[in-house]
Each structure stands twice: as C-alpha cells, then as structure tokens.
Amino acid sequence: MSPPHLSDPVPRPDSSTDLFDQQREDWRRDPQIAFDAWLAKQHFRRSSAQVYQAQWGLFLEWLAARQKTLVTVDTQSIADFVAGLDIRKPQRVRYLRLIERVLDHVREVEASSTNPARFIAQDGEAAWRNARENEPTGFLHHAERAALIAHLFSPLQGLSKAQRWKERRDRALIAVFLGGGLKTGEAAALAVSCAVPGSPWLTIDPANPALMRRTRLAPFASAILEAWLAERRLADLAGDLIFPASPSGRPMHKATMLRAVDALVEAAGIAASRTSRASPQTLRNTFAADLFESGVEAELVGQWLGFVQAVSANRLYRAWQTWTKQQNPDAILEPDPAAPLLPEPRMNGRFTRTPGAAES
Numbered sequence: 001m002s003p004p005h006l007s008d009p010v011p012r013p014d015s016s017t018d019l020f021d022q023q024r025e026d027w028r029r030d031p032q033i034a035f036d037a038w039l040a041k042q043h044f045r046r047s048s049a050q051v052y053q054a055q056w057g058l059f060l061e062w063l064a065a066r067q068k069t070l071v072t073v074d075t076q077s078i079a080d081f082v083a084g085l086d087i088r089k090p091q092r093v094r095y096l097r098l099i100e101r102v103l104d105h106v107r108e109v110e111a112s113s114t115n116p117a118r119f120i121a122q123d124g125e126a127a128w129r130n131a132r133e134n135e136p137t138g139f140l141h142h143a144e145r146a147a148l149i150a151h152l153f154s155p156l157q158g159l160s161k162a163q164r165w166k167e168r169r170d171r172a173l174i175a176v177f178l179g180g181g182l183k184t185g186e187a188a189a190l191a192v193s194c195a196v197p198g199s200p201w202l203t204i205d206p207a208n209p210a211l212m213r214r215t216r217l218a219p220f221a222s223a224i225l226e227a228w229l230a231e232r233r234l235a236d237l238a239g240d241l242i243f244p245a246s247p248s249g250r251p252m253h254k255a256t257m258l259r260a261v262d263a264l265v266e267a268a269g270i271a272a273s274r275t276s277r278a279s280p281q282t283l284r285n286t287f288a289a290d291l292f293e294s295g296v297e298a299e300l301v302g303q304w305l306g307f308v309q310a311v312s313a314n315r316l317y318r319a320w321q322t323w324t325k326q327q328n329p330d331a332i333l334e335p336d337p338a339a340p341l342l343p344e345p346r347m348n349g350r351f352t353r354t355p356g357a358a359e360s
Helices: 024-029 029-042 046-065 075-085 089-109 116-122 142-152 161-180 185-187 219-235 253-267 280-293 298-305 308-328
Strands: 199-204 213-216
Touching: 024 029, 024 213, 029 046, 046 075, 046 089, 075 089, 089 253, 142 161, 142 253, 161 185, 161 219, 161 253, 161 280, 185 253, 253 280, 280 298, 280 308, 298 308
Parallel strands: none
Antiparallel strands: 199 213
C-alpha cells in the first residue's frame, strides 16, 4: 500500500480542543465521521487536513478488512498495520502518533488504562522500525547545474506554436525552481503581477498573507522568466497565472511539473549520471546551495525560501556542508556565466553586507 506522505507533523491539540471530543458512541458508530467532525473545528491548513483524513481513513479500512474496531484493536494489529506501510520510518512514526492519540481518548472514555499503540512506540526493536530513513538532502553538482542552465538557453527548433509556448513555460518553471527556490505549489499559484519587468525580485503571495515573501531570482532565471512572459503575451493565454496548464489559463498540476523537470533534466544530459531523481525539491535545494556557496547568510537564504523558522535554514545549511564534504574536491567548478562576480565562497555561510546597502 502507498499512502500519502505526511509533510507536516500531526499537531498536538491544545486543552480547549481535546483530540476527538466526540462521545464514545459516536466513535463506535462511525469513527470516520467523528474524526471529520473534530477536524472541521480545527484550523489546519487544507493540505494538512487532507493528509490526516487520508491517514485515518487508511487505518480504518485496514481494521475493517480484519473485522476489528477501535475498541477491539490490539498491539499486534497496530504493529502489523504500521509495518505494512510502504513509506519511510519518519512517516511511520507520524502514523503511529496519530493512532496513539486516538486510542488515548478511546481508552480514557472506557476507563481503560492501556493503549496498545503506546507499547509499539516504546518498543525499540519493533518490526515497523525496519524502514529507510529519509534520503539525504540532494543537490545538483556544479557541472549538472551549469549543463541544465545551458540547456534552458538553447534555441527552440522544429516546434509548433503550441509546443513552443509550452516549452518556454517549462523552461521558465525549471528556472524559478533552480534560480528562485520556489515550491511546486507556489509556482502553480504564481500570478503575472508577482513579477516586475526588469526586476530580479519575485513576490510569492500565498493564501495566508502572513506568509507573503520575496525571493531574488538568479540572473539566468530572471532572463528566462522574462522571455517566457513575453512569449505568454504573444500566445494570448487566458487568466493571470504565470504558468498555466493550457490556453484557457487553468493551473498546472504537480504531476505535470514533475514531468517537465524530468524531461528537461533528460534533455540537458544529466539524468543518466545521477543516482537519484532531480526533483523540484532538488532544484530548490540547489538554489540555496548556490547562495550558501556565495557567502549569503543562512538566515537570509531561509527568508527567500519561505522558511518560518530559522532552524530549517540552518538544517539545510548543515546538509549542504555535509554534501559538499562528500564531493570530489578536485572537481572543476563551472560558475553561472550570466551571474555577476561574487565574493569568495566561505564555508561558514556568512557574508557581511555593507551597512545601509540597498536592494537592487
């Protein structure tokens, strides 16, 4: 089975919204509806809520197939369920945390003192722990980055009008991943008004105004994005999305973006030499790596990436340091020919800017 991956940890509810505050009979009669009713009263992001619903629904389906309920489920059943999930260990832990909290409530209302899920969590030798940890954070090598950028600037030949604008769109999409650090969801929602002609700054305007930010595009990304916006105007595409999926202006799906990345990585000639897939996240990581190597402070990199907490930027910085130390020190570094001269790379990731210097 391949359940959805959890990108956010299951939040620990506060005392005013006790997890699953439905009556005991509600949970016995229809635990899915009871769960949905509780979820509706929380203020989770829609994407997070959908993941929690999917996780809980998968567990209930698994129990039903084995003629078990929340009342009769035992330690071995939960252990078997978690061990059977085709996901990495950190995601298994999050499933287990969710189940543990549900059963805490169920056992409490039944005046029972045992929670079978807790015993599994405490068992360091449990079979469910036999899953891979998360893959190490991936980056593009200097030569791979240079080859991909070179391909993004290569001439378009033998394409129809429809093929041409889609190719331009896909190249600009990869450019904002690699040269701007955007996520797929951010790119999908990016409006034309977020880009100012002649400016390297790109505004990311999410649904939550508190998370609005700007990122500074690398010179190559700025040039490719401007070329695409010009092509977009000529194609007279509907809507205001920078990266529409069709002439009608509908948004691109994440799967379409992944295929675009795969196709351009393949066309650039770097797919065969890689041991892992170059995903949008790999390109986003590489954007950060280029800044780290240029001496930009981790805190500023984190701001451009949209990290809410500084610890996330520091974690990515340490991952980059680890990755760098593992690379061939004799490898030839190929800088971006479109980039301005940069200060000498400093491994501590810090760069002291001139006081009062303005953004350009």
